[in-house]
Amino acid sequence: MVIFFSLLLLVAGILAYRYWSKQSKRAALLATALSEDERDTIERMVPIIRRLPAGLRNKLDGKVNLFRNQVSFYGCDGLEVTEEMELSIAAQACLLVINSDLWYDNLTTILIYPNAFKSKQQRHSGYVVTEKEIIRTGESWDRGPVILSWAHSKQGALDDHDGHNVVLHEFAHQIDDLSGGTNGVPILSAGQSFAEWEKVFLTAYDAHVQAVEHGHPTVIDPYGATGHEEFFAVSVEVFFERPRALKQAVPDVYAQLSKLFRLNPVDWA
Secondary structure (H helix, E strand, C coil), X not given: CHHXXXXXXXXXXXXXXXXXXXXXXXXXXXXXXCCHHHHHHHHHHCHHHHHCCHHHHHHHHHHHHHHHHHCEEEECCCCCCCHHXXXXXXXXXXXXXXXXXXCCCCCCEEEEECCCEEEEEEEEECCEEEEEEEEECXXXXXXXXXXXXXXXXHHHHHCCCCCCCHHHHHHHHHHHHCCCCCXXXXXXXXXXXXXXXXXXXXXXXXXXXXXXXXXXXXXXXXXXXXXHHHHHHHHHHHHHHCHHHHHHHCHHHHHHHHHHHCCCHHHCC
C-alpha cells in the first residue's frame, strides 16, 4: 500500500511539473517581443497590422511566438515554406485572438499549397453518398489542420480593404469549432448572451439569404448564404477589413463580433 501511494505521488508530481513547465514556457513566449526584422516582415505582408493601437500591437508579438511554437507548417506540391509565410499566416490568425482568451487549442498543423488546390467533397442524400472534386483556396478541418493556398493567403493579406481574406475566414472556422462543432456559434465572451447572439445572427442570415437570392448587393460576401457557419466566417472577414461598412450595414452583427473578439476596428487608425 505504501508503494502504491508513493507511485501515485510520483505520477502526480511528474504531471504537476509538466503542467508548470508548459505554463511557464507559454508565459515566456507571450512575454517575448518579436525581432525588428520579424515585425517589419509582418507589417509589410499584413498591412492591417499597421492600424493596430500600440497596446494591441505589443500583444500580437507574444501570440505570434506562441502560435509558431505550437503549429508546424508544411509545404505541399513542392512549396518550400519560408519564415515570411509563417509570419504572415501567424499574424493574421493571431489577429482574431489578439485581445481575447480564445486560442487554437487543437491546432498543430497548417498545410500550404502554392495555389488553389483540389479537395474532395461528399454529399449525402439518404443512403446515397456522392463525391466530387472541387477547387478551394482554403479549408479548415475540425480540430485541424488548416489548409491554405499561399497565393490567395498572400493577396488576401496585402489587400486589407476588400473584405476578402482566406486566412481570417479559415481561422474563424477554427474559432467556431472550439465550441464543439462548426455551426456559426463560437464560445462567447463573458457577458455575451447566447439568446442575443442567436437572434442577431439568425435575423441577419435570413436577410442575407433573401438579398442574395434577389440579386441585391451585400457588404457580406454572398457565399455567406450557403450556411450559418459560412455566414459567421465571411462576417469576420468584413469585420476586420471593412469594419465601417459592416457596422453601417448590419450594426447588430458588428456589435456581437466586437464583444466576441473584444475589439473595435472602427476606431483603428
